[in-house]
Amino acid sequence: MTSTPAIEVKNLTVGYGSNILLQNLNFTVSSGEIFVILGGSGCGKSSLLSNLNGLHQPLAGDVLIEGQNITTAVGAERQKIMTSFGMMYQQGALFGSMNLLDNVTLFMEEYTQLTQAQMQLLARCKLDLVGLLPYESYMPNEISGGMQKRAAIARAMALDPKILFLDEPSAGLDPITSADLDSTILDLSKNLGFTFVVVSHELASIYAIADKVIMLDKQTKGIIAEGDPKVLRDTSKDPRVHQFFNRIMSKEVA
Amino acid sequence: MSVSQAISPMAKASPDSPVAEWILLDSLNAKVALKGKVNVYTLAHTWTLVREKQDAWLLQSQGKNPILTFDASQVTSLDGSGFAFLIDVEEAQKTAGGQFVVTGLDPRYQPLLKEFDPIANLFPPPVVKPKRSFVVSTGMATQNFLDDAAGLITFTGHLSADLVWSLRNPARVRWGDFVNAAVQAGIAALPIVGLVAFLIGVILSFQSAIGMQQFGAISFVGPLVSLGIFRELGPLITAILLAGRSSAAFAAEIGTMTVNNEVDALVTGGLSPIRFLIVPRVLAGILVTPILTLFADIVSVFSSALTLIIYGVPMVNFYNGMVQVVAIEDVMSGLVKATLFGVVVSAVGCLRGMQTGTGAAAVGISATRAVVSSIVLIVLVDGIFAFISYKTGF
Numbered sequence A: 001m002t003s004t005p006a007i008e009v010k011n012l013t014v015g016y017g018s019n020i021l022l023q024n025l026n027f028t029v030s031s032g033e034i035f036v037i038l039g040g041s042g043c044g045k046s047s048l049l050s051n052l053n054g055l056h057q058p059l060a061g062d063v064l065i066e067g068q069n070i071t072t073a074v075g076a077e078r079q080k081i082m083t084s085f086g087m088m089y090q091q092g093a094l095f096g097s098m099n100l101l102d103n104v105t106l107f108m109e110e111y112t113q114l115t116q117a118q119m120q121l122l123a124r125c126k127l128d129l130v131g132l133l134p135y136e137s138y139m140p141n142e143i144s145g146g147m148q149k150r151a152a153i154a155r156a157m158a159l160d161p162k163i164l165f166l167d168e169p170s171a172g173l174d175p176i177t178s179a180d181l182d183s184t185i186l187d188l189s190k191n192l193g194f195t196f197v198v199v200s201h202e203l204a205s206i207y208a209i210a211d212k213v214i215m216l217d218k219q220t221k222g223i224i225a226e227g228d229p230k231v232l233r234d235t236s237k238d239p240r241v242h243q244f245f246n247r248i249m250s251k252e253v254a
Numbered sequence B: 001m002s003v004s005q006a007i008s009p010m011a012k013a014s015p016d017s018p019v020a021e022w023i024l025l026d027s028l029n030a031k032v033a034l035k036g037k038v039n040v041y042t043l044a045h046t047w048t049l050v051r052e053k054q055d056a057w058l059l060q061s062q063g064k065n066p067i068l069t070f071d072a073s074q075v076t077s078l079d080g081s082g083f084a085f086l087i088d089v090e091e092a093q094k095t096a097g098g099q100f101v102v103t104g105l106d107p108r109y110q111p112l113l114k115e116f117d118p119i120a121n122l123f124p125p126p127v128v129k130p131k132r133s134f135v136v137s138t139g140m141a142t143q144n145f146l147d148d149a150a151g152l153i154t155f156t157g158h159l160s161a162d163l164v165w166s167l168r169n170p171a172r173v174r175w176g177d178f179v180n181a182a183v184q185a186g187i188a189a190l191p192i193v194g195l196v197a198f199l200i201g202v203i204l205s206f207q208s209a210i211g212m213q214q215f216g217a218i219s220f221v222g223p224l225v226s227l228g229i230f231r232e233l234g235p236l237i238t239a240i241l242l243a244g245r246s247s248a249a250f251a252a253e254i255g256t257m258t259v260n261n262e263v264d265a266l267v268t269g270g271l272s273p274i275r276f277l278i279v280p281r282v283l284a285g286i287l288v289t290p291i292l293t294l295f296a297d298i299v300s301v302f303s304s305a306l307t308l309i310i311y312g313v314p315m316v317n318f319y320n321g322m323v324q325v326v327a328i329e330d331v332m333s334g335l336v337k338a339t340l341f342g343v344v345v346s347a348v349g350c351l352r353g354m355q356t357g358t359g360a361a362a363v364g365i366s367a368t369r370a371v372v373s374s375i376v377l378i379v380l381v382d383g384i385f386a387f388i389s390y391k392t393g394f
Helices: A045-052 A075-082 A100-111 A116-129 A145-156 A175-192 A203-209 A229-235 A239-245 B002-012 B044-060 B080-095 B107-114 B134-168 B175-185 B187-213 B218-259 B262-268 B273-310 B315-325 B328-354 B360-392
Strands: A007-016 A019-029 A034-038 A060-065 A085-088 A163-167 A195-199 A212-217 A222-227 B020-026 B029-038 B067-078 B099-103
Touching: A007 A045, A019 A045, A019 A212, A019 A222, A034 A045, A034 A175, A034 A203, A045 A060, A045 A163, A045 A195, A085 A145, A100 A116, A100 A145, A116 A145, A116 B080, A145 A163, A145 A175, A175 A195, A175 A203, A175 B107, A203 A229, A212 A229, A212 A239, A222 A229, A222 A239, A229 A239, B020 B044, B029 B044, B029 B080, B044 B080, B067 B080, B080 B099, B080 B107, B134 B273, B134 B328, B175 B187, B175 B218, B175 B273, B187 B218, B187 B273, B218 B262, B218 B273, B218 B315, B218 B328, B218 B360, B262 B273, B273 B315, B273 B328, B328 B360
Parallel strands: A034 A195, A034 A212, A085 A163, A163 A195, B029 B067, B067 B099
Antiparallel strands: A007 A019, A007 A060, A212 A222, B020 B029
16 A cells, blocks of 8 residues: 555553553554554553544654644644544444434535535435435434444544544444444445544454454553454463453453 | 635645546537546535536436446546445436446445445435424424423422422431532522622612602611612522522533433432432522522622712611611511522422433523523512512511
């Protein structure tokens, strides 16, 4: 693919004030790759994501999105970087006062010069991709949690950004919807060259989609494993990694 | 404006020639040639332009089976908007009864294009919202009002029962919540109540003094103003301030809990939300409103005395006049009324919070409704109280 990686993280320290969650992270997400961030609850996965997408300023280090440093960018430059990726939040975070179609067209209205009908068609395509086309006129509170998540993915894709951050996209979805979502993600990545950064716990989904994973750990505050998930499952000597990928209970390890 | 400026470099990044071109081969054959980087920014005006030309062409060749070729062989990259464009052109062609052929589309885009089949689903008929007639909307408004009144009555019943319960089981009342609510609604409200009461005292004295001076009755301003403050204005000012402050706060707090299913969690855990959430807050309202009212009374009367010094009424004269006219019953009457206001303000705030719908906007609506209902009910209670005072002389 292109020489510039989609995301490059250099010596990143994530935390809040004096509470450091992750230290000195270094990793690269290649363009077109499905990159999965793993780790137990509370190890800072979502915090890392909010540092990658520029929502929070990291305590130290740099995040380069397509070669541009989001940690130092300000004003119009920052705005431009921000539109180069889409973000789906764990709870969906749809705008409650708008129906699904308006949720998706909102960012188009701000950033593009398409006509209303064109934006609606584009938004319907996005909703169709996540299987929500029949629900376009529903309000977020009228649909289930899983549907809200899928609608949030459609909204994240509104401007066809090259990078999509998904925070636990398949958690709480039924197996069929989850598999459909995986196949959509694979399609978008393999055929359209989207880069995905996914936080996930769902092993089945991880094996299905991930090109590369990093596993974070609370104790070491860093990356304890990096690579292909299937290879890690079969070959990793690290007991924590082995335990995670093979779903072994804590008791059995102790 | 700044946002679009920030994005414009992106839009201009495309080469000068448009990403899509309309080529008319003959009267029944046309071609749309797509090329370069097709994305939501580069397509912006081209999309409309191509579609306009297509519509004009379709109109001319109506019923003659026109053939449109969509040539994507020059495309370097295609994203979702490119697909949407293709689908838009295809749908227009099919609706007009023409043929549509795609050539040169990179095979990697094929699976994604198939996901949108059948494309007719992407063009739903426009939804026409039925207009409600005047009679229907009046009926619905009346029904809403009646439902609301019924809800208020039911709530009053539940709340009374639970307040009685709290007297019987004082140990089981959540006093921690009570203290928090009392601090928030009471101590934190002291500065604003003090300020408003002070200014009302000043304004009232000035206004009364202007009129009374004409009759040489300046010495009666003190008694008049103090009586008004103790019996009416002190409780009213305090209650209205609390309606704006605490009632809205209670509604927002309980409303957010409702939105987050916290209230449902209480119910499914077998706990009464009224007992758990509302009783401590109403008890706090009952405690703090008379205290705040007394504080407002004192500040107001003091500011009135200060103001009247300007008109040459010494403080001691003011005091003597006030003591002659204002009896302890007047002060008590005001405080009893204030207690009722306290119940109204806190209970209505909690009720509106419990009635919150879903979503962030619902919390705002609840807070607004809490303030409006509180003020209406305060005035209503005040009116009833005035009638009772008139009849009983209290």
